Amino acid sequence: MLRLEVDAADLLHTRFGVSPLFELGALLRKLAGLAPPGPFARLRPTYERLCAETDLDAVVALHTAHYGADFIGPPPPGMQQTWEADLAVVRETPLPVARREIAQALAQGPKIPDSVLRVLRSADVVDRLAAALESAWLALLAPDWPQLRAICESDVVHRAGRLGEGGWAAAFNGLHRDVRWHDGAIELGDRSAGARTVPSDGTGLLLVPSALIWPGVGAFADPPWRRALVYPARGVAALWEAPTGGGALAELVGRSRARLLVALEAPASTTQLAARLGLAVGAVGDHLAILRRAGLVRPARAGRSVLYRRTPLGDALAAQSPG
Template sequence: MLRLEVAADDLLRTRFAVSPLFELGGLLRRLAGLAPLGPFARLRPEYERLRTETELDAVVALHTARYGADFVGPPPAGMQQTAQDDLAAVRATPLDVARREIARALAEGPRVGAAVRETLHANDVVERLARALEAAWTALLAPDWPQLRAICETDVVHRAGRLGEGGWAAAFAGLHRRVRWHDGAIELAAPAQLPGADPGVRTVPSDGTGLLLVPSALIWPGVGAFMDPPWRRALVYPARGVGALWEPAPAGAGALGELVGRSRARLLLALEEPASTTQLAAGLGLAVGAVGDHLAVLRRSGLVRSARAGRSVLYRRTALGDALAAQHSALGSG
C-alpha cells in the first residue's frame, strides 16, 4: 500500500490537472498488449508503422505491467496543459533522472532487443525519446484528444462540486475503489490483480507543495501515482464517464430523439454531469455553434439550466430533463 501524506499546506496547494502525454502512455500500453485495446484497435496499423519508422519501441519498453517511467509522461502543470508543454518537460529531464528510470523499467520489463537497448543507453536518449513521443502523439492521439480532454474536464467539474459541498474528503471519495482518505493521508491499495505487487506499506511524507489530481481516460489498471523526486506528487485516477469510450455509438436516440430531435436528445443524455458547450461539442463530435443553439432550445423548454462557473458556463439537466433521460434509459434506445 502507498500512503501519500497530505498536510494542511498541501491541501492549500492541491489542484487538478490534465496530462496529454500520460494519456499517450496509456494508449501505448494498450497498443503494446498490456491492457485492453477496445475502440483503439483502429490505430494498430499506424502504431506498427511508427514502430518501423521511429524509435517508438524504446518508449514502449519504458511501460511495464507494474511500472512506467515518469519522465516520458511527467506530471502536468495544470488544466491548460498541452502536448507541447509535456514534450518540453520531457526534453528538460536531467540525464541522470532519465537513466535511473530507464534502468528500473529494463529491470522490471521483458528483455528488449539490441536496437532498443542502444537507444536507451545513448547519451541523447532524452531527445530521441521525445521525438518518438511527438510522432506518436501526432499520429495516434491528437485527433481523439478533444474528446478525451472533454471527459477529463467534465470529471474535474464534478470533483470541484464535491469539494464545494463537502471539502477535500468528499472530493477524494469515489476516485477509485483502491483509494481512500485516512488519517491525514491518501492511501492507495496495491493492485492485487498484478503478480508481484508489494504487500508492504510505503509512506511518502508531505513536502508542503500540494498534490496534483489528474483524471485520465486511458489509465490502466485503474489508478497511479507520481511519488519520486524530482517529480511533483500526483495521483492519477480514472475520469468519470470514461465508459462511454468503450460503448458503440448509438445509431439514434429512440423515442426521445423523435420528441426533441436526435442531436438535442444526445445532448440531454450527455448531461449526466454538468458540462460546458465546448466540452459537449468535443465529446459528441458536434460543432460548438450547433451545440449552443440546441442548448438554447433545451433551456427554453425547461429541460436544462445554466450557471456560470469561473470563466465557463455549465449546463445541467433540470428535474424534467432528468425524468426524460431516465425514461429513455428505462425503455432502451428504442
C-alpha cells in the same frame, strides 16, 4: 497499497492538471497490449508502422504491467499544459534521471530486443525518445485531443463543485474504486497487500483526470517529480463503451440530443460538449435549448461559464440509453 500523506499545507496547494503527454503514454500502453484498447484499436496499424519507422518501440519498452518511466510522462504543472510544454520537459530530463528510470523499467519488464536496448543505452536516448513521442503524438492522439481534453475539463468542473459543497474529502470521494481518503492520507490499492507510505512535503498534491487511463488509476510518488494522482475522468466510461444515444431515447428526442443527454453525466458547458462530441457549438446550443424547454436539462452559472446538468427527469431518460 500506496499511502500519500496529505496535511493542511498540502490541501492549501493541491490543484488539478491535465497532461497531453500522460494521455499519449496511456494510449501507447493500450496499443501495446498492456490494457484494453477500446475504440482506439483502430490506431493499431499506425502504431505498428511507427514502431517500425521510429524509436517508438523503445518508448513502449519503458511501460510495463505495473510501472511506467515517469520522465516520458511527467506530471503537468496545471490545467493549461500544452503538448509543446510537455515535450520540452521530457527533453530537459537529466540523463542520470532517465538512466535510473530506464533501469527500473527494464528490471520489471520482459526481455527486449538488442536493437531497443541500444537505443535505451545510447548517449542521446532522451532526445531519441522525445522525437519518437512527437511522431506518435502527431499520428495517434493529436486529432482526438480536443475531445479528450474536454472530458478531462468537465471532470475538473465537477470536482471543483464537490470541493465547494463538501471540502476535499468530498472532492476525493468517487475518484476511483481503489482510491480512499483515510486517516490523513489518500490510499491506493489493496490494504491487504502491505503499505508504502509517501510522507507529505507540503507542496500539495496534483490531481490529474485522464480519459485514457480507464479503468485503472496511477500515481507519481518518487522524486524528482511532484506527487500526483491520476484517475479516470468522470463519465469517461461512456467513451470506452461507445454509447450512441440510440434506441428509444434517440427515437424520442433525436440522436444528437440523446448523445448530449448521455454526455451530461457531469455538468459541462456548450463549448465542452461541442468538443467532446464533435458537434458545432451553435448546434449544441440549439439542442440544449430544446432539452431545457422539455425539462431535461437546466443551466447554472459557474464563474464566467454556464454549465448544463441533467434534471431528475433527464437522469431517468439517460439511464434508459443502451451502452
